[in-house]
Amino acid sequence: MNGSVNIEIKAGIGTITFFHPQSNSLPGEILNLLADTITAAGQNQDIKVIVLKSEGERAFCAGASFDELISIEDFETGKTFFSGFAKVINASRKCPKLIIGRVQGKAVGGGVGLASAVDYCMATKFASVKLSELAIGIGPFVVGPAVERKIGVSAMSQLAIDATEWQTAEWAKQKGLYTELFDSAETMDEAIDKLAEKLAASNPEAMLLLKKIFWEGTEHWDELLDERAGMSGKLVLSDFTRQAINKFKNK
Known part of the structure; x- marks a missing residue:
């Protein structure tokens, strides 16, 4: 697998880390593994x-892996690929544990969806956001409900319509995607550690009920x-989308 998902458990804190050499893009295999890891962490009594x-x-x-997008040749394959993002969002939603997001840099498409699906998200000032899907002939359909829930219809539609423009981390904080911004990853990590330690010592039943609410x-x-x-899955098969993806890949 070209990429990885790992989990480290320490003092009641489960840290899930994903990686892909192409700017942490998300091929289907990584998406499925990430969803399974979140689900397993939610069931682990040590976390x-x-x-x-x-x-x-x-x-x-x-966001989505362009290499995988361009290789899709039928509807079922396309739907299965985009269902990977659905699995991660639903795994985060159903997880009985609170999830803190750590966003150290730019988030595009599905990356904005991931940041929206956690329960408390911290970021650096470098964490600009963009929903670029319309620019390649599709739309942020799967991540849209999570993004809309977090920042509202107006802000989500701004990102979705102006699909080639970045919005700053400060914009994302003002809209409610990020709870706090930091000048560096180091100061962000200190704040995450502090909050995670507090939550690890909190009442698990109370946190579960809060999450349900x-x-x-x-x-x-x-x-x-x-x-x-x-x-x-249907739109990714269109000539318009295939040409747009190839154009992006060749930039």
Whole structure:
């Protein structure tokens, strides 16, 4: 596998780290492994709180793997690929543990979806965001509900429509995606460690009930995100999208 997902458990804190050499992009295999790792961490009695992060310095997550997108040749393959993002979002939503997100750099497409699916997200000032899907002929259909839940319809539609423009980390904080911004990854990590340690010592039942309240109204997301994956799976087969992806890849 070209990439990895790892988990480290220490003092009640489960730190899940994903990596891909292409700016932490997410091929299907990584998506499925990430979803399974989040689900397993939620069931692990040794873990009280989860931290979700990626490797590297300037890219949190580049979203969908262009190499995999361009290789899709039929609807079922396309839907299966986009269902990977649905699995990660739903795994985060259903996880009985609170999840802290660590966003050290730029987040694109599915990366914005990941940042939206955690329960508390910290970022550096370098963590700009962009939903670039429309620029390659599809749309942020699968991640859209998670992004909309976090920052509202107006801000989500701004990202989705102006698909080639970055919005700053400060913009994302003002809209509610990030809770706090830091000048460096080091100061962010200190704050994450401090919060994670507090949560690891908190009442697990109280945190579970809080999480259920936070995610009220999303109980239909298994069906909703499956339907949205089908939208993307169909569009990715169009000539427009295939040409747009190739153009992006060749830049």
